[in-house]
Amino acid sequence: MTVYVFGHANPDTDTITSAIVMSxxxxxxxxxxxxxxxxxxxxxxxxxxxDYLKIDEPILIxxxxxxxxxxxxxxxxxxxxxxNLNKCNILKVVDHHRVMLNTxxxxxxxxxILGSTQTVLYKLYKEYGIKINxxxxxxxxxxxxxxxxxxxxPTTTEEDIKIIEELSEIAQIDYREFGLEMLNKGTDxxxxxxxxxxxxxxxxxxxxxxxxxxxxxxxxQINKVMKMKNDFEEGIDIIIEDEKIDLYLLLITxxxxxxxxxxxxxxxxxxxxxxxxxKLKDNTAFIEGLLSRKKQVTPIMTQNA
Amino acid sequence: MTVYVFGHANPDTDTITSAIVMSxxxxxxxxxxxxxxxxxxxxxxxxxxxDYLKIDEPILIxxxxxxxxxxxxxxxxxxxxxxNLNKCNILKVVDHHRVMLNTxxxxxxxxxILGSTQTVLYKLYKEYGIKINxxxxxxxxxxxxxxxxxxxxPTTTEEDIKIIEELSEIAQIDYREFGLEMLNKGTDxxxxxxxxxxxxxxxxxxxxxxxxxxxxxxxxQINKVMKMKNDFEEGIDIIIEDEKIDLYLLLITxxxxxxxxxxxxxxxxxxxxxxxxxKLKDNTAFIEGLLSRKKQVTPIMTQNA
Numbered sequence: 001m002t003v004y005v006f007g008h009a010n011p012d013t014d015t016i017t018s019a020i021v022m023s024x025x026x027x028x029x030x031x032x033x034x035x036x037x038x039x040x041x042x043x044x045x046x047x048x049x050x051d052y053l054k055i056d057e058p059i060l061i062x063x064x065x066x067x068x069x070x071x072x073x074x075x076x077x078x079x080x081x082x083x084n085l086n087k088c089n090i091l092k093v094v095d096h097h098r099v100m101l102n103t104x105x106x107x108x109x110x111x112x113i114l115g116s117t118q119t120v121l122y123k124l125y126k127e128y129g130i131k132i133n134x135x136x137x138x139x140x141x142x143x144x145x146x147x148x149x150x151x152x153x154p155t156t157t158e159e160d161i162k163i164i165e166e167l168s169e170i171a172q173i174d175y176r177e178f179g180l181e182m183l184n185k186g187t188d189x190x191x192x193x194x195x196x197x198x199x200x201x202x203x204x205x206x207x208x209x210x211x212x213x214x215x216x217x218x219x220x221q222i223n224k225v226m227k228m229k230n231d232f233e234e235g236i237d238i239i240i241e242d243e244k245i246d247l248y249l250l251l252i253t254x255x256x257x258x259x260x261x262x263x264x265x266x267x268x269x270x271x272x273x274x275x276x277x278x279k280l281k282d283n284t285a286f287i288e289g290l291l292s293r294k295k296q297v298t299p300i301m302t303q304n305a
Numbered sequence: 306m307t308v309y310v311f312g313h314a315n316p317d318t319d320t321i322t323s324a325i326v327m328s329x330x331x332x333x334x335x336x337x338x339x340x341x342x343x344x345x346x347x348x349x350x351x352x353x354x355x356d357y358l359k360i361d362e363p364i365l366i367x368x369x370x371x372x373x374x375x376x377x378x379x380x381x382x383x384x385x386x387x388x389n390l391n392k393c394n395i396l397k398v399v400d401h402h403r404v405m406l407n408t409x410x411x412x413x414x415x416x417x418i419l420g421s422t423q424t425v426l427y428k429l430y431k432e433y434g435i436k437i438n439x440x441x442x443x444x445x446x447x448x449x450x451x452x453x454x455x456x457x458x459p460t461t462t463e464e465d466i467k468i469i470e471e472l473s474e475i476a477q478i479d480y481r482e483f484g485l486e487m488l489n490k491g492t493d494x495x496x497x498x499x500x501x502x503x504x505x506x507x508x509x510x511x512x513x514x515x516x517x518x519x520x521x522x523x524x525x526q527i528n529k530v531m532k533m534k535n536d537f538e539e540g541i542d543i544i545i546e547d548e549k550i551d552l553y554l555l556l557i558t559x560x561x562x563x564x565x566x567x568x569x570x571x572x573x574x575x576x577x578x579x580x581x582x583x584k585l586k587d588n589t590a591f592i593e594g595l596l597s598r599k600k601q602v603t604p605i606m607t608q609n610a
Contacts (some may be wrong), residue, residue, distance in 0.1 A: 076404075098408045099381075104607035106403050106599065111414040127432050294411065302409035 001069055003091065004061060006037040006082070007117075008075035010202050013046045013146035013182070017139040018073040018117040019058050022094055025121065026071070028130045034071075037061045039082060043200065045186030049142040052178075053135055064088065074117040076101040076109075079204045094120055096147075097294065115153065115160035118143030122163050137171035138178075145179035146186075149218070149255045153291045183255055187219045194231045198239060198250070205298065208305035210268045212247035213239065214293050218255045225252045226261060226284075233283060236265045247271060253291060260290040275304040306374055308396065309366060311342040311387070312422075313380035315507050318351045318451035318487070322444040323378040323422040324363050327399060330426065331376070333435045339376075342366045344387060348505065350491030354447040357483075358440055369393065379422040381406040381414075384509045399425055401452075402599065420458065420465035423448030427468050442476035443483075450484035451491070454523070454560045458596045488560055492524045499536045503544060503555070510603065513610035515573045517552040518544065519598050523560045530557045531566060531589075538588060541570045552576060558596060565595040580609040 005023040007015025016038055023036035036058040042050070050057060064070070066087035076093050077100035078085045092108040093101065096117050112120050118140040125132050132140070144164045148156040151164070168175045189197060202215040219225050236248045247266035254260070263284045264272045272278075275297075278285045290296055310328040312320025321343055328341035341363040347355070355362060369375070371392035381398050382405035383390045397413040398406065401422050417425050423445040430437050437445070449469050453461040456469070473480045494502060507520040524530050541553045552571035559565070568589045569577045577583075580602075583590045595601055 096411055098411050099404065099406045099414060100408075101404045102407075103403045103405075105604045106401055106416065106418045108418060109404060109414055109416040111411065113411045113413060299410050 001033065003031060003034040003069045003071060004037050004064055005034060005071040005073060006039055006058070006061065007073045008077075008080040008203070009039045010080075010199060011038050011040050011042060011046070012201060013043070013049060013186075014116045014118060014143035015074040016042055016046045016058060017049065017143045018094070018121060020055070021118065021121050021136055021139050021143075022071060022073045023058075024136060025124060025128075025130060029128065035059060043186060044188050045146060045182055046142075048182050048185040049139070053138055055135065073121075076111075077205075079206075094124065096120055098298070113157070115151075115156045116144045116147035118147075119157075119160050119163055122167070132167070132170055134171050137167045138173065141167050141171060141173070141175050141178065142182060145175065145182055149253075149258075149291060150176065150179045150183060152255070152258055153295070155292050155295045183218065184220075187255070189217070189219070189225070194228065194235045197228070198232065198235045203293070204243075204245075207247075207271065207298075207301040210247055210271055210301075210305050211243075211245045212249065212266070212268075212301075213243060213245055214249045214251070214297060216251040216253055216260075216293060218253055220254060220256050222252050222254050222259075222261045229263065229284070232263055233265065236263070240266050249297070251290065251293065251297075255291075258291050259286065259288050261286050262290070271301060271305055275300045306338065308336060308339040308374045308376060309342050309369055310339060310376040310378060311344055311363070311366065312378045313382075313385040313508070314344045315385075315504060316343050316345050316347060316351070317506060318348070318354060318491075319421045319423060319448035320379040321347055321351045321363060322354065322448045323399070323426060325360070326423065326426050326441055326444050326448075327376060327378045328363075329441060330429060330433075330435060334433065340364060348491060349493050350451060350487055351447075353487050353490040354444070358443055360440065378426075381416075382510075384511075399429065401425055403603070418462070420456075420461045421449045421452035423452075424462075424465050424468055427472070437472070437475055439476050442472045443478065446472050446476060446478070446480050446483065447487060450480065450487060454558075454563075454596060455481065455484045455488060457560070457563055458600070460597050460600045488523065489525075492560070494522070494524070494530070499533065499540045502533075503537065503540045508598070509548075509550075512552075512576065512603075512606040515552055515576055515606075515610050516548075516550045517554065517571070517573075517606075518548060518550055519554045519556070519602060521556040521558055521598060523558055525559065525561050527557050527559050527564075527566045534568065534589070537568055538570065541568070545571050554602070556595065556598065556602075560596075563596050564591065564593050566591050567595070576606060576610055580605045 005019050007019050019036040023034050026034040038058040068088050070088045071092045073094050076095050095111045096114050164175050202213050205212050246268040250263040251260045310324050312324050324341040328339050331339040343363040373393050375393045376397045378399050381400050395412050400416045401419050469480050507518050510517050551573040555568040556565045
């Protein structure tokens with residue numbers, strides 16, 4: 001029976017590379033029919049990594065049969081997963097997010113408070129004595145760099161730093177140089193429509209009863225991205241209506257300086273103001289030091305909801 | 306800040322010994338203020354184990370302050386945990402049950418499909434290179450024996466068997482002899498009231514929308530226990546009303562032959578009949594080969610609910 005390995009919808013580099021690395025892990029453990037998959041299009045940053053390594057994209061899946069065996073990486077929240085997840089047989093989860101899953105059966109669940117899923121996968125490879133070759137090491141580096149914004153995000157741990165240095169020796173690359181190149185490719189927004197930008201890294205999330213979408217655009221020039229503010233706002237209004245949500249947060253994050261300009265819309269915008277103790281002006285506010293949705297947005301918004 | 310380590314309410318041997326073993330693990334990792342706790346009275350089987358090792362019971366806790374730091378072992382379901390779990394800061398989970406937890410923050414989560422939490426803890430000790438002394442090894446054996454009914458339950462895996470054999474060498478005990486003695490102490494029901502028996506290993510569980518309590522009494526003589534059937538039924542009726550549940554299942558399990566007589570009451574008794582394809586007679590049915598709630602009751606009841 002085929003085992004489908006995939007990360008979250010709106011895949012980022014950690015999700016895509018983790019699906020490939022986990023699928024390889026399963027094959028090393030003896031599985032003969034495990035395939036790496038993805039739930040959406042890859043972004044420019046991820047494309048750069050796969051092109052660099054000359055490896056194929058994971059297979060795009062939109063529907064899988066009820067009862068399929070799946071392995072989740074880099075997520076566990078059914079709202080960010082394949083639609084019929086509750087009808088699938090989840091064999092394993094390898095993740096670094098909060099727990100949002102309920103199952104009716106025990107499973108292998110491995111999560112740690114680390115900067116990326118790849119850091120968890122590195123530890124699994126070590127634990128099971130599975131060799132990390134140059135390609136796997138580079139994929140792991142890419143996941144860590146992407147999720148920690150080159151070790152700058154507050155989600156970065158000492159283990160992430162130690163492990164990315166070890167991986168650089170295996171991969172024989174300078175992770176800083178490779179990482180900066182990779183992140184820069186990710187900030188290239190050319191050719192993306194307003195709608196695509198508004199879904200580029202969008203995640204559906206509930207802050208208790210408040211139904212929200214958060215999205216993050218990485219850039220080195222916040223001002224340039226903010227020139228599209230009016231278009232963003234129009235697009236966000238449509239999304240709020242279509243998705244029936246109470247709140248949409250767009251973080252436009254300067255990955256060099258480590259700050260974010262946030263555009264906030266929806267009838268529960270007050271939750272953002274309360275959580276960050278700011279007053280929105282024209283639906284936006286600049287938040288110094290804001291880099292991480294997981295560490296800096298979700299816990300505080302949930303607490304205040 | 307004190308870190309409280311505890312297993313589920315209505316503690317069994319795996320839960321109590323896992324709290325002690327996990328607390329020791331944390332101290333070995335450098336924590337200076339971690340304490341093993343329990344959420345209820347220990348049973349006779351567990352008492353035998355602690356007396357054998359001449360170690361104290363974990364500390365009984367009923368209330369802890371909001372914001373307390375906790376580590377959960379052998380459970381993750383808030384319904385089986387301390388009342389204000391959602392106001393506590395859960396640092397880690399080490400478990401072998403289905404996932405029932407939702408958090409607003411990432412955490413260390415380690416679960417595997419193994420016969421006992423102790424088997425998972427053994428692997429953690431190995432992974433982190435922490436020495437397993439005679440006492441820890443005996444506690445681990447006790448947890449495995451209790452949860453797998455001396456390796457007879459369908460939840461038993463090859464890893465449980467391999468690991469209990471390794472632990473026996475460290476502990477220098479015959480796990481079969483020790484295990485049988487231990488289980489026999491657990492089947493001694495003398496001195497327990499009907500009400501105590503009806504809560505002896507009770508777990509609150511929802512099979513989708515069906516609110517239920519399942520309970521298991523281990524014995525070597527089903528007929529003898531069934532002499533109390535009328536008293537059980539009266540007690541169950543009171544519990545159903547007090548706890549506002551739709552279903553109460555009492556498994557009276559012959560741990561030698563591996564069968565269960567089940568007493569079923571509540572307005573959703575039909576769910577049991579449908580799930581096991583039996584007709585209840587006088588609110589009871591004999592189910593051949595039924596040993597495990599986790600593997601044989603919960604998944605099938607959830608599926609049919």
